[in-house]
Amino acid sequence: MSNKKNVMVFIESRAGKIAEVSLELLGAARDLAGKLGVQVEAVAIGHDLKNELTVLGHYGCQRVYYINDERLAFFSSVPYAKTVVNTIKAHNPGIVLFGATTMGRDVAPRVASALKCGLTADCTDLKIGEHQIKDKTYKNTLLQIRPAFGGNIIATIVSPESVPSMATVREGVMKMITPNPDAAVEIINEACTIADNDFLTEVLEVINEEKAVNLKAAQIIVSAGMGASDPEAIELARTLAAALCGELGCSRPVVDSGILDKDHQVGQTGITVRPNLYIACGISGQIQHRAGMSEAKRIIAINKDPNAPIFAIAHYGIVGDVKDVLTKMINAYKKA
């Protein structure tokens, strides 16, 4: 064990499989740990995960505390949170990162509450920096960066007096590193000390549902905003997406108005995507939307307002009515 304040990642697993977001976070943790001169650790909770854990090494994890117990096979808030709290108390990490998944967002706040430490949700960037409170300077503190409130604000949140500093990050926000199959992870088995009467949730059934859309894996996304939300425009966007073998995405108000399902939503509170091509149709380009798509290799923006913020990040800008432009694109592609 090292007494340095390491960076720790909560490893999430469902049905014995490690979640992608956990591997992504290991990459972010490696960058942070590199700047701090500390190590990357992880806490993995579950049952019979041992074989799965070697892959953590490939993604930059040096040491994993593994709490294996039959009772932990299914997720349950109290035992999971208490186990993470115990692990943090035993190993004193300086930073703890969680995926902003239904599990991460269930466990992390309980842990933060128990340890009375800071927690920032849905960070889009993490850095190391310093922070001053009165005449005290905190060096090497975690800068938790997230869009906040309204269209055009980025907030940097710090919790310098809280040890550890904790953050949740959505799936797809951090880039996974290229795995190194030779890098090994040290697996440290720790006993589960949770009493039976803390297992308060009974999981009666787990039902997997195929998603109607898989935006994360899509190489091409045609995305509809409020400017393309009437049925005719949605149909055109869908047609173009189908023609290009892509998927249909959208902005949040399109979901809020019940036009498309939440599975289609791109952005800070939706899905983060990195396709080869993103076609933004009638999307103004507010920060929360851009947070989910600005890493696309190519961006085409279609908007009738030449001053729409989306044009600033688009590689190709077309000023015009969406239906008109989409029709031309569909026709042009059919001919090409």
Next chain:
Amino acid sequence: MGLRMIVTVKQVPDTHNVTGEAMKEDGTVNRAALPTIFNPEDLNALEEALKIKERTGGHVTCISMGPPNAVEVLKECLYRGADDAVLISDRRFAGADTLATSYALKCAIEQAGEYDLILCGRQAIDGDTAQVGPQIAEKLDINQLTCISAVTEIDEESITAKRSVEDGYEIVKSGFPVLLTVTASANEPRSANAKKVMTYKNIGKEICNSSYDESYMAAETCAVISHVKEWNVEAISADPVQCGLSGSPTKVKKIQSVVLTGCESRQIANSETEITNLMNELVSENIIG
């Protein structure tokens, strides 16, 4: 008897109409500058509580922390059928992050008495953190079921609910007490009842500054409550240091307006020729197939 239920509700700025001017220099939000609404998923939490009350009987107390005019969302709760409403309001609660907020709400819930079920909206649209519910549960040392999209069974012993997860859902069961966070897909919130609006429209607040608030005991026994209770730090026996800004480990270091880093952008005219050229170009670059 039925279940004793608490619903936490929040008045939030309508984030569809937020501008940069809404942020104060210390990084907190100038709420006064914004129109406010009932946080949408808190309405779903309230609706679920009212439905449970209709099924099993019970008592629904709504609690909100906020500035004095947050009494409006509590009245909205009464209009829909809540039995009791409490506003916790005090300058010393201001600037609270999720930890300090959950601490204050936990104190208020304990002050309100015995409970079986606490319902919260999954998240509030001004921060989207989804942290306060689980943090209240931890502070009360009770179980939680988050992201609930349906209550499938409930009786005096236990609750069974559908919990949305990434690749589907789980059916989970818990005894009481338990805290639920409810999502927008759980139900269609009812609108206000006209008769109740008439009854409660003009009721006032009764401010209580001590921790011996007997007025609330009295209210339990009457059919129609006469006021929204207002509790301050002392009334909920909270430690002032753990409230508001001083109880908040997270600080806003910096607020930046976003500078759009311009990429190399090409203007394509909305003409058949230029759009056809663009599509051909993307094909030849293997961006589209």
